[in-house]
Amino acid sequence: QQQVKQSPQSLIVQKGGISIINCAYENTAFDYFPWYQQFPGKGPALLIAIRPDVSEKKEGRFTISFNKSAKQFSLHIMDSQPGDSATYFCAASSFRSTGNQFYFGTGTSLTVIP
């Protein structure tokens, strides 16, 4: 059972456009929602993360929108650049004092065309 569902599987955007990747979750115990960026041959790198007490978080060109009632969150990449071409993973976790388990989406391969 996929705890975090991510869409689309792949995305092609023109340079300067907006890239939008969506994720949905079921477990209401999740309280930490990070996005990771992965380039070929590299490990995932934390891009931006949000906790459910806020509806939006912005860092530079990257914005997370969070809808707690719909159990959905999304990543928006403004002014997309060819250097943003990578695979993006959303994830969800429930931080507990006993340890936490991260559940990842299946990834979105983003291609930004110059």
Added chain:
Amino acid sequence: DSGVTQTPKHLITATGQRVTLRCSPRSGDLSVYWYQQSLDQGLQFLIHYYNGEERAKGNILERFSAQQFPDLHSELNLSSLELGDSALYFCASSVGANNEQFFGPGTRLTVL
């Protein structure tokens, strides 16, 4: 560079064999997490250790085991290897048990 190191970078072995993957966390990080990344399964959480103790277990097969040593490095042992175990294995580390994770470069395991 995340500061997390993993060795070896590549590993090629045969079915039925046993291998050990090694991870050194960032300086000061007490938590180590192991993940398996395959084309059809995505990133799958395997296990989490905090300061030497197992804290959370995910989809880790009984043929796999891990431990974290007093110097905080961790090893993932994979035994009775099958073709389907071919994948990228990542470790990640974090300061505590509930902080952002930083991923290493991964070990690519190929089972022939």
